[in-house]
Amino acid sequence: MFLAVRDAIEARGVGLSDISEIRLRRDMQISLSLDRVNMRVPRVCEASDMEYVVSRLCRGSVYAYEHHLREGYVPVGGGMRVAVNTAVHYSDGKMLRERVPLSVVFRIPVHTEGQSKRLAALMHRSPGGMLMFSPPAVGKTTVLRDLVVGLSGKELSMRVAVIDCRGEIDDGRIPESCLVDLICGCERASGMEWALRTLSPQIIAVDELAEEDITAVCNAARCGVPVVATLHGGSFAEVLSRKNVFDGFASGAFSYLVGITRERGAPPKFDIRRYAEGRWTEC
Amino acid sequence: MLKLFGASITVLAALLYSKIKSSALQRRINRCKAVTELICELKMQVECHALPLWDILEGCRSPVGRMLADGAKKEGFPFAVRKHMDKLLDGNEEREVLLSFADGFGRGNVDAESERCSECIDRLNKITDTLEKGASTEEKTRLAVSLCVSLMAVLFLA
Numbered sequence: 001m002f003l004a005v006r007d008a009i010e011a012r013g014v015g016l017s018d019i020s021e022i023r024l025r026r027d028m029q030i031s032l033s034l035d036r037v038n039m040r041v042p043r044v045c046e047a048s049d050m051e052y053v054v055s056r057l058c059r060g061s062v063y064a065y066e067h068h069l070r071e072g073y074v075p076v077g078g079g080m081r082v083a084v085n086t087a088v089h090y091s092d093g094k095m096l097r098e099r100v101p102l103s104v105v106f107r108i109p110v111h112t113e114g115q116s117k118r119l120a121a122l123m124h125r126s127p128g129g130m131l132m133f134s135p136p137a138v139g140k141t142t143v144l145r146d147l148v149v150g151l152s153g154k155e156l157s158m159r160v161a162v163i164d165c166r167g168e169i170d171d172g173r174i175p176e177s178c179l180v181d182l183i184c185g186c187e188r189a190s191g192m193e194w195a196l197r198t199l200s201p202q203i204i205a206v207d208e209l210a211e212e213d214i215t216a217v218c219n220a221a222r223c224g225v226p227v228v229a230t231l232h233g234g235s236f237a238e239v240l241s242r243k244n245v246f247d248g249f250a251s252g253a254f255s256y257l258v259g260i261t262r263e264r265g266a267p268p269k270f271d272i273r274r275y276a277e278g279r280w281t282e283c
Numbered sequence: 284m285l286k287l288f289g290a291s292i293t294v295l296a297a298l299l300y301s302k303i304k305s306s307a308l309q310r311r312i313n314r315c316k317a318v319t320e321l322i323c324e325l326k327m328q329v330e331c332h333a334l335p336l337w338d339i340l341e342g343c344r345s346p347v348g349r350m351l352a353d354g355a356k357k358e359g360f361p362f363a364v365r366k367h368m369d370k371l372l373d374g375n376e377e378r379e380v381l382l383s384f385a386d387g388f389g390r391g392n393v394d395a396e397s398e399r400c401s402e403c404i405d406r407l408n409k410i411t412d413t414l415e416k417g418a419s420t421e422e423k424t425r426l427a428v429s430l431c432v433s434l435m436a437v438l439f440l441a
Contacts, residue, residue, distance in 0.1 A: 051390075055359070055389065055390075058335065058389070059335035059336060059337040059338065060335060060336035060337050060355055060356075060359065060360055060388075060389045061329075061333075061334075061335040061336040061337075061389045061396075062389055062390055062391070062392075063329065063333055063389065063391060063392050063393045063395070063396050064333050064334060064335040064336075065335075066333075066392050066393070099390060
């Protein structure tokens with residue numbers, strides 16, 4: 001199976017570093033993604049392949065990752081995200097997972113450095129909560145990680161608490177000199193509260209904010225700690241149509257709304273808008 | 284004089300044969316116990332910490348576990364067990380038990396894995412008990428038979 005994937009990559013004349021996703025689907029062809037372009041590998045993934053892959057991901061022990069698998073992923077470190085999609089059924093009120101997954105998706109991170117300098121400088125100059133959005137697979141987590149490094153690095157030296165629920169933000173490449181405190185594995189709202197109580201952060205960074213977490217963001221803002229967060233969203237209008245998000249800006253918890261776009265092979269582009277005194281301005 | 288020497292050699296050979304057979308049986312028992320110890324450690328780590336298998340084997344107190352660690356990481360636990368089976372266990376019965384355990388380990392939740400470990404430990408303990416019970420009787424019988432045969436040979440040849 002792995003040889004088929006490698007041969008397909010070579011046949012296309014692309015390198016491994018161009019691949020953003022490898023997707024295995026049970027009893028269907030394997031597919032690779034190069035940014036928004038998808039290509040098929042002429043090899044069908046069988047149930048035994050899927051079991052083998054999950055077993056390897058779980059270091060020979062599915063039981064050790066039961067909690068993560070219920071959430072639909074396996075943490076592998078290095079910033080890589082592996083989604084494991086399994087059919088479930090309910091018995092006596094308990095959710096039971098099928099042993100063989102339906103699909104496994106390897107999201108391969110793109111390592112960037114310094115691309116969020118503009119955002120970091122803005123946060124440092126005029127501190128305020130920042131919400132970054134984009135559709136999936138554009139690179140929000142990568143931008144967030146880069147921003148965390150920029151804010152906590154030698155130049156700006158801010159204390160940043162990172163709520164890293166799934167071990168995706170810390171890819172093992174955050175420099176030692178960064179003033180970063182990691183909170184791993186807990187829920188976002190609890191993590192933010194914990195950070196406020198114990199770590200005296202100057203900024204809190206959170207990935208994939210859910211709308212119900214915005215209350216925790218408002219609490220942090222009331223304590224004088226701005227939150228930098230990412231969110232799935234397609235456009236400014238769509239993101240602001242969500243009540244909790246709109247309330248977050250109206251209450252002052254967020255000051256900046258940043259739309260992230262990226263062309264294939266190019267660095268991300270930021271469309272930054274600032275909300276102050278009831279008005280939106282472009283930065 | 285030569286006859287005495289020959290007779291001594293014959294008796295010694297019989298005693299040596301008996302000793303070798305006893306050692307082989309004892310080695311089988313010891314290896315079975317060592318593997319049982321490994322499974323006990325696996326069970327404890329799974330129940331208390333839900334540690335992944337690779338991590339358990341790497342940090343194992345049991346040398347058997349540490350031997351399996353590398354193979355388990357590279358090719359999987361069942362493969363590692365099969366590869367090292369000659370160093371792990373001697374008897375076919377206990378080999379079957381271990382292979383059956385290794386083939387299924389790691390796929391279920393904590394409770395299922397704990398139960399799997401318990402079942403394997405019980406089966407291995409039964410085999411060890413049977414071997415130990417038979418060992419002392421067998422040793423005495425073998426020693427007696429060996430001595431008798433050697434003495435008869437000495438008398439016959441003398």
